[in-house]
Amino acid sequence: MTDEHxxxxxxxxxxxxxxxxxxGESESANESESEGYHEPERETFAHDPVGHTEVRAGMTVxxxxxxxxxxxxxxxxxxxxxxxxxxxxxxxVTVFFGLAGAMAPTGMRRIxxxxxxxxxxxxxxxxxxxxxxxxxxxxxxKHHHGEVHAEGKTEREHDETLRDEEVDRIYNVxxxxxxxxxxxxxxxEEVFPEIEETVSIERLTxxxxxxxxxxxxxxxxxxxxxxxxxxxxxxxxxxxPAIQDSVLGLQAWMYSxxxxxxxxxxxxxxxxxxxxxxxxxxxxFVVGGGVPKNFTLQxxxxxxxxxxxxxxxxxxxxxxxxxxxxxxxxxxxxxxLEKDAENVxxxxxxxxxxxLIVAAAKERLESSS
Numbered sequence: 001m002t003d004e005h006x007x008x009x010x011x012x013x014x015x016x017x018x019x020x021x022x023x024g025e026s027e028s029a030n031e032s033e034s035e036g037y038h039e040p041e042r043e044t045f046a047h048d049p050v051g052h053t054e055v056r057a058g059m060t061v062x063x064x065x066x067x068x069x070x071x072x073x074x075x076x077x078x079x080x081x082x083x084x085x086x087x088x089x090x091x092x093v094t095v096f097f098g099l100a101g102a103m104a105p106t107g108m109r110r111i112x113x114x115x116x117x118x119x120x121x122x123x124x125x126x127x128x129x130x131x132x133x134x135x136x137x138x139x140x141x142k143h144h145h146g147e148v149h150a151e152g153k154t155e156r157e158h159d160e161t162l163r164d165e166e167v168d169r170i171y172n173v174x175x176x177x178x179x180x181x182x183x184x185x186x187x188x189e190e191v192f193p194e195i196e197e198t199v200s201i202e203r204l205t206x207x208x209x210x211x212x213x214x215x216x217x218x219x220x221x222x223x224x225x226x227x228x229x230x231x232x233x234x235x236x237x238x239x240x241p242a243i244q245d246s247v248l249g250l251q252a253w254m255y256s257x258x259x260x261x262x263x264x265x266x267x268x269x270x271x272x273x274x275x276x277x278x279x280x281x282x283x284x285f286v287v288g289g290g291v292p293k294n295f296t297l298q299x300x301x302x303x304x305x306x307x308x309x310x311x312x313x314x315x316x317x318x319x320x321x322x323x324x325x326x327x328x329x330x331x332x333x334x335x336x337l338e339k340d341a342e343n344v345x346x347x348x349x350x351x352x353x354x355x356l357i358v359a360a361a362k363e364r365l366e367s368s369s
Contacts, residue, residue, distance in 0.1 A: 062363030065356060078353060080344045081311045082360035087342065088283030088309040089120045089361060094275065096307075098296035099126040100288030100324075102170050104227065105133035105143045106351055111358055113230040118362075121285075123275055124231055124238045125292045128246025131208060131228055131238070135248075136179045138212035138226040139186050140219060146174035184251055190215060192255050200267035204252065205231070205238035237275075239268050242291040276303045283309035287350050289316055289324020297336040306335055310343035311357070313350040 051070030059067075062082075069079035088095055099112060109130075115121045133143070146169055150158040162169055166177040190211035195203060209232030216225035231238050243249040243263070256262050276282060276299045284307045286293045293312070300306045316325030328343040337343060346353050 060363060061356060061359035062367070065360035074346065074348055077344055077346045078348075078356055081313075081346050081353070081357045082364065084309055084311050084342050084344055085285065085357055085361035086364040088285065088311070089365060090281075091119075093281045093283045093309065094122045094279035095120060095283045095285060096123045096125065096276070096296045096299065097121045098284065098286040098288070098292035099124065099130055099227075100286075100290045100292040101350060102129070102133075102173075103287060103350065103354075104130040104137070105170055105175065106173050107143075108351060108354060109134050109137065109227050110224050111355060113224055113227045115358065116227070116230040116234055116236050119234075121236055123272070124227070124236060125296045126227070126238065126240060127290070127292060128240050128243040128248040131205060131240060132183060132247045133175075134226040134228055135186065135208060135212050136175075136183050137223050138216045138221065138229055139182065140221045140223070141175075141179035141182060142223070143170075144174040144176075146172050148172050180247060183247065186211065186215065187248075187251050188255065192252075192259070192261055196259050196261045198260075198262040198264055201240050201243050201263055201265065202237050202268045202271070204243075204263060205240055208248075209233070209238070237271065239272055239295065241265070241268070241295045245291075272299055273302050276300055276305075279305070281308045283307060284311075286310070286312045286314075287354060289314055289322070294323050297331055297334075300336045301334070306338045306341065307343075308338055308341050310337055310341060312343075312345040313353050313357070314345065314347060315349060317347070 050072050053067040053071045053075065055064065055067065065079055065082045068075035087093075097112070097115070103109065103112070112121070112124075116124070137143070146167075147158070148171060149155055150161065153161070159169060162174070168175045168177055187208075191204075191207050194207050194210075205228060209228035209230075213225050213229035213232055215221070216223075216229060228238060230236070240248075243252065252261070252263060282300070282305065284296050286296055297307070310328045310331070312328050314325055316322060318325045318327050318330070325347075327345050328337060328341075331337050332339065332341065332343075346357070
């Protein structure tokens with residue numbers, strides 16, 4: 001009993017002594033780390049912690065996009081795009097707006113026509129398809145909400161039914177085919193007779209805007225007269241470099257077969273590049289990719305300057321090497337953007353991001369005026 005008790009006391013004494021030594025070593029080690037640690041130099045790091053987006057009833061779009069700026073991923077890009085767009089929409093900046101994709105038939109045309117009327121677009125580059133659908137709405141036609149899949153049918157069976165019913169589908173939007181016949185009549189009665197000669201494509205789009213505006217008012221059409229009409233009324237040129245790739249282009253070709261009407265595809269290059277050459281500051285707002293994006297950006301290749309601001313809305317990835325998804329930073333390597341240009345690419349559905357960015361940019365401009 002006594003030996004065991006003594007052994008236990010010895011162990012307690014030993015542990016106590018070890019504990020005391022350990023405390024001393026720990027304090028010494030902590031002091032050493034504190035004295036020896038140096039925070040690394042971080043060139044790309046800024047003390048800007050990610051916050052948590054707050055949403056509440058009654059927020060304005062600008063307030064929501066401000067909250068996006070606290071977050072990461074695509075939300076941060078949308079916030080930055082609104083900032084760049086607001087700077088681009090300054091009176092001293094010449095804005096080249098590229099519009100590709102199915103924007104006019106899917107409900108985005110009023111946003112673009114209002115930007116033109118508000119003086120935020122100086123040059124528009126778009127597709128013949130957007131101009132076709134824009135005109136259809138201007139003269140009284142309508143696109144309709146539709147379905148991608150019909151109940152009890154495969155997607156193919158659904159589209160075969162639409163074919164029999166003479167309805168064209170743009171994803172979840174329908175367009176009755178008779179509107180194309182009405183569009184053809186509009187061109188042959190209101191547009192083409194004014195230009196039975198060889199003209200630039202911009203001259204054709206200008207006459208289309210004039211006719212859309214006049215018919216819209218004359219017939220009391222409830223819908224906005226649209227993009228081409230706004231451009232005509234506000235002296236904003238519309239360039240459509242791939243016009244042949246559209247119903248508008250097909251109708252122009254058909255009319256040229258029996259008249260002296262024709263289009264000079266190169267005639268637009270001089271006034272377009274002159275506009276870029278004369279711009280003190282320039283901005284590119286590009287919705288979608290394809291020809292409108294390239295035509296807008298390549299304009300700077302033959303001028304001494306480049307774009308000072310740029311916003312791109314796309315869903316195409318940059319890794320494929322295609323122009324539609326190429327980053328605007330990549331465009332800088334070509335000399336299309338200034339080295340110090342402010343630019344951002346937003347990778348998301350433009351029918352979601354375009355209204356957000358434009359509304360937030362306009363709100364910023366109104367609050368600063």
